[in-house]
């Protein structure tokens with residue numbers, strides 16, 4: 247007798263992040279560390295890396311070979327104008343985000359633009375407005391890679407908050423600590439406000455902390471007070487001479503959310519031994535959850551009478567977290583997997599799906615509002631309201 251073939255994954259059952267990114271024809275502008283991460287993500291998700299652009303044509307040509315791109319462009323505008331590219335990934339230093347994202351949107355492309363979206367609040371408002379118009383006109387997608395949202399255990403925390411397992415949230419606090427700018431001899435374009443923007447530690451990594459806080463709790467920071475510190479008053483620049491530093495190495499802040507929760511955070515790029523430690527703890531009337539980005543395979547859950555370390559086991563996770571689990575328990579996933587999933591969901595959004603939790607230019611604007619409030623508070627030494 248004839249048997250009906252069993253479709254294990256009928257297309258309609260495929261969840262957004264599992265949709266292959268076929269037809270995702272991408273170009274990357276910027277070929278540094280994060281450009282490489284995007285390149286691997288595009289290829290892993292099943293997209294085509296059509297072209298790359300860098301500082302100049304020879305550099306782009308070399309990068310194309312390294313990153314496995316099909317070709318290269320001599321200039322960023324050439325890449326943006328390429329009719330074989332539908333999605334432009336912007337992975338350049340921050341000062342180029344607004345001009346390049348504006349040009350890519352004007353050329354009718356979907357855009358994935360690294361954070362911070364802009365050098366200041368006005369730039370972020372303008373870009374978010376353009377992205378909104380592009381979405382309304384022809385369903386275009388504009389994404390900002392707040393990639394930590396794609397850790398399965400972050401989704402697990404979010405699902406537990408949503409299900410009521412945490413109860414009424416009272417406290418939400420943590421830190422984001424790095425050490426790659428610890429020494430006065432450590433230098434990077436991000437230190438220069440003309441290239442990276444006036445908000446450095448906060449714009450670069452505090453933005454991730456606040457995004458994760460708001461994403462997992464579903465609450466917004468409405469008031470805050472912040473202090474900024476420049477621990478290395480001078481740094482040795484590329485010319486070997488010491489120069490005064492005009493961006494912050496560290497920020498401390500205290501805040502209140504619209505759900506009535508209180509919290510505090512330390513953000514630093516000068517904490518010896520801390521490489522990329524984003525730690526977030528959420529306490530409610532029923533339980534506490536703690537996530538550590540340097541150990542993303544686990545989520546700590548504490549209750550009055552017991553506590554346990556939940557491991558990323560797709561068999562045991564909530565569907566929201568299982569969706570972002572690509573490997574069986576005990577086979578670690580990490581940073582790169584977050585970007586792979588982000589590209590998978592971007593492709594799904596381009597194909598008309600609505601993946602839950604895809605960070606868009608509106609989230610990039612939100613980060614800019616928080617950065618503006620942090621700067622305003624640090625300047626005035628007072629509590630400030632965060633603009634809506």
Ligand code: SOE
Pocket residue numbers: 424450451454522
């Ligand atoms: C450098 O601080 C950096 O690469 C950030 O720019 C990223 O957003 C963060 O994910 C890791 O650290």
